[in-house]
Amino acid sequence: MEQHVNIRALASKLFTHFILIIATMVIGLPFLWMLSTSIKGPTEVAMFPPVWWPKEVRLDNFTTAWNTAPFGRFYINSIVTAAAGVILGVVTAAFAAYAFARIRFKYRDFFFLVMLAAMMIPGQVALIPNYVILAKLNWINTYQGIVVPHIANVFGAFLLRQYFMTIPNDLYDAAQIDGLGHTRTLLHVALPLSRPVLGTLLLYLFIQKWNAYLWPLIVTNKQNMRTLPVGLAMIRSAEYSIGPEHLMAASIFVLMPVLIAYFLAQKQLIEGIAAGAVKG
Amino acid sequence: MWTFFAFTGPTFILLAIFIFWPIFYSFYLSLFKWNMVSPRKTFLGLQNYKDMFSDDVFKLVVKNTLIMAFFTVVVKMAISLYLATQLNKKIRLSNFYRAIIFSPTFTANVAIAMVWAWIFEPTYGLMRSFLRPLGLPMIDWLKSTSHSLPAVIIVLIWSGIGYDMVLFLAALKNVPLEIYEAAIVDGANPFQTFWKITFPLISPTTFFLTITGFINVLKAFDIARIMTEGGPLNSSNVYVHYLYQNAFQWFRAGYASALALVLFLFIMFITLIQNRLSKSWVHY
Numbered sequence: 001m002e003q004h005v006n007i008r009a010l011a012s013k014l015f016t017h018f019i020l021i022i023a024t025m026v027i028g029l030p031f032l033w034m035l036s037t038s039i040k041g042p043t044e045v046a047m048f049p050p051v052w053w054p055k056e057v058r059l060d061n062f063t064t065a066w067n068t069a070p071f072g073r074f075y076i077n078s079i080v081t082a083a084a085g086v087i088l089g090v091v092t093a094a095f096a097a098y099a100f101a102r103i104r105f106k107y108r109d110f111f112f113l114v115m116l117a118a119m120m121i122p123g124q125v126a127l128i129p130n131y132v133i134l135a136k137l138n139w140i141n142t143y144q145g146i147v148v149p150h151i152a153n154v155f156g157a158f159l160l161r162q163y164f165m166t167i168p169n170d171l172y173d174a175a176q177i178d179g180l181g182h183t184r185t186l187l188h189v190a191l192p193l194s195r196p197v198l199g200t201l202l203l204y205l206f207i208q209k210w211n212a213y214l215w216p217l218i219v220t221n222k223q224n225m226r227t228l229p230v231g232l233a234m235i236r237s238a239e240y241s242i243g244p245e246h247l248m249a250a251s252i253f254v255l256m257p258v259l260i261a262y263f264l265a266q267k268q269l270i271e272g273i274a275a276g277a278v279k280g
Numbered sequence: 281m282w283t284f285f286a287f288t289g290p291t292f293i294l295l296a297i298f299i300f301w302p303i304f305y306s307f308y309l310s311l312f313k314w315n316m317v318s319p320r321k322t323f324l325g326l327q328n329y330k331d332m333f334s335d336d337v338f339k340l341v342v343k344n345t346l347i348m349a350f351f352t353v354v355v356k357m358a359i360s361l362y363l364a365t366q367l368n369k370k371i372r373l374s375n376f377y378r379a380i381i382f383s384p385t386f387t388a389n390v391a392i393a394m395v396w397a398w399i400f401e402p403t404y405g406l407m408r409s410f411l412r413p414l415g416l417p418m419i420d421w422l423k424s425t426s427h428s429l430p431a432v433i434i435v436l437i438w439s440g441i442g443y444d445m446v447l448f449l450a451a452l453k454n455v456p457l458e459i460y461e462a463a464i465v466d467g468a469n470p471f472q473t474f475w476k477i478t479f480p481l482i483s484p485t486t487f488f489l490t491i492t493g494f495i496n497v498l499k500a501f502d503i504a505r506i507m508t509e510g511g512p513l514n515s516s517n518v519y520v521h522y523l524y525q526n527a528f529q530w531f532r533a534g535y536a537s538a539l540a541l542v543l544f545l546f547i548m549f550i551t552l553i554q555n556r557l558s559k560s561w562v563h564y
Contacts, residue, residue: 016366020377023363027381027438033406034395049409092290099287106281111288118295120551121303124499124520125544128309128527128537129302132316152294182283211388213502214520218528229390233506236394244398251391262386266379269386273443274450 038062038248045245058245065249068242073224074231075253081146081216081227082209088151089205090198097160098186102172119154124214131218141225146216150209156201163197164190200272203265207258228254303544309537316533328538337514337522338539344429345519349497352436357489360441364448365474378449382442389439389502396435397422397507428508428516435503444489451485452478484558491554495547519543 032052037045038061040054065071099105100112130149131140139145167190175185191198216227226234232254234240236247262269310328312321332338363381367374384392399406400421408418421431455478463473479486501520504510510517510525517525523543527536 013369013371016369016371017373019366020363020371020374023359023441024377024380027384027442029406030392030395030399030438031383033399034391037398046404048404049412050404050406092294095287096291099284103284103287105284108284111292115288115291115295118299120548121299122495122499122544122547123299124501124523125306125540126299126302127523128316128533128540129305130298131527132305132309132533133297148294149298152291152298154291154295157291182287207386211386211390213388213390213505214524218524229388232394233390236397236506244401244404247394248398251394254388254391258386258388259383262383263379266382267375270378270382270446273385274446 034248034251037245038252040245042243042245045243061245061249062252065242065246065253068240068246068250069231069235070224071228071231071250071253074226074228077143077146077225078210078228081143082206084143085147085150085209086202086205088147089153089156090202092151093153093156093201094160094186094191096157097164098182098190100157100161101164102185102190103182115154115157118152119158123150127214127218130215134219139219141220141222143225145219146225146227150212150215153205156205159197159201160194163194167193196268197272199265200268203261203269204272207261210258303541306537306540306544309534310541312534314533315531316527317531321534324534328535329542331535332538332542337517340514341517341519341522344515344517345498348429348433348436348500348518349494351433352440352497353490353493355433356437356440356493357444357486359437360444361448361486363441364445364452365478367445367449368452378446382446384439384441385443387439390506392435392439393503393506396431396438396503400431400507422508423512425512425515428512432504432507432516432518435507436497436500439503440493444493447485447489448482451482455481487554487558491550495550498543498547 033050036050036052036054039057039059040051040061041056041058044051044054096115100108100115105111126149134140134145134149137145139148171189171193172185175189180188211229212227213229213233217230217233220226220230223231223234232250235242235250309321311323311325313324313328314321367378402408402418402420402423407421411419419427421427459477459481460473463477468476499520500518501524504516504518504521505524508516510521519539520543523536523539526532526539
């Protein structure tokens with residue numbers, strides 16, 4: 001009897017692994033296919049059935065891809081706009097979050113609802129007006145044009161507010177007794193205590209901005225102002241006659257920083273997303 | 281009070297300029313014919329809205345978008361709920377499985393669309409090598425009016441499973457173990473336990489994912505833009521992509537603004553229903 005139960009438990013465990021391995025393969029294969037294609041020569045790219053590991057590994061695909069378009073410049077544009085967007089986004093969110101968590105004000109709840117309402121408005125609705133505003137400011141093809149319309153982030157403010165409210169009142173009271181004003185309480189008490197959620201938020205925002213496509217596409221039309229995703233999408237058009245191996249190599253340029261960040265911090269990121277979304 | 285405004289000011293000023301004001305401005309623009317550059321706008325009244333009803337491409341785009349939203353959400357959630365129940369068992373490597381399955385969530389859509397366009401390539405693509413053993417003919421997915429939309433849907437499902445799975449998993453972990461023990465004592469089989477106990481208890485998550493998933497597909501742009509540009513013959517054209525074409529390729533800012541406003545109203549409508557239903561229907 002005992003043995004019978006064990007065998008059944010083992011079989012069920014094996015079945016679970018079987019299902020999850022299949023799922024992992026379905027999700028993982030496109031990434032491997034990208035990698036495999038990026039190191040193939042043109043003859044092996046045009047082979048059916050496909051070869052997974054080429055006879056000759058062609059790393060020169062990466063240099064060819066890098067030279068088809070100013071990828072160095074795209075990298076700089078992406079790093080500058082993502083970093084500026086994240087820093088400004090977290091700073092504004094932290095101040096708003098602190099105000100909503102700690103500063104008493106008669107209409108606070110009303111303003112909080114207004115802020116949450118902004119989260120429900122789809123950004124796609126604002127594309128044309130924002131373009132018109134930026135054109136008037138002469139901000140087309142500028143870093144501030146890419147960054148500024150997306151600084152305000154309600155999600156971040158909401159997440160930080162929730163976290164600030166879990167910090168015991170005693171700590172805030174102690175700060176007050178020590179004569180710290182609100183700004184210094186935020187900088188020296190609330191933010192240092194929120195390090196875990198702050199790290200997740202920073203990384204989450206960075207990845208979101210790094211991957212952004214629609215807005216940078218609209219607000220840039222000069223090649224030297226494009227971010228990586230926009231530049232990558234452009235080289236697929238007919239004016240560049242390059243093979244799939246180069247397209248896959250160029251895609252890896254875009255993915256690399258995010259994949260590294262993701263695998264270093266996947267646990268925090270995944271759990272942060274789960275916690276944030278369920279509460280939200 | 282002044283500190284409150286100083287602290288929340290930057291956020292509210294930015295939201296006012298780039299989120300709230302655009303709604304009113306979109307409505308204003310939707311009453312005109314305007315090419316986005318010329319200083320002259322021609323007043324049309326509600327003509328842009330009337331034009332939608334006679335625009336066959338618009339009707340096709342709405343149909344495509346709803347088909348895409350329905351199939352993406354249903355298939356993605358079914359698969360991800362099943363995977364979450366498997367991942368919820370105490371097994372080795374579960375963090376590894378979870379990390380890989382979740383990874384498309386953080387992958388740039390542009391790169392996803394690139395690799396999938398290559399997978400769908402008719403002669404050398406990976407998809408062909410999986411379908412050929414099944415005896416299926418060679419399909420030029422992205423250039424066929426019948427297969428381009430399914431191709432986009434497949435990619436959206438593939439990239440969205442991980443997120444739904446992680447949220448389902450978080451919900452499953454919140455179901456108290458004692459309930460399962462009680463069910464086993466009462467002689468319930470695993471099938472009954474799932475549908476009678478687990479499923480009702482995670483219904484807030486199911487509901488949340490259905491609504492937000494649906495809205496997210498309504499807003500989808502990147503994958504369709506890069507894989508098919510909405511083609512061939514608009515067979516995979518979807519709402520935001522059509523809006524983009526009108527505004528930034530054909531410079532029909534008035535008509536595009538009307539499209540934007542209709543999308544806004546539709547999403548607001550869904551959000552209101554969500555708020556209503558989540559109060560009455562969902563078990564907490």
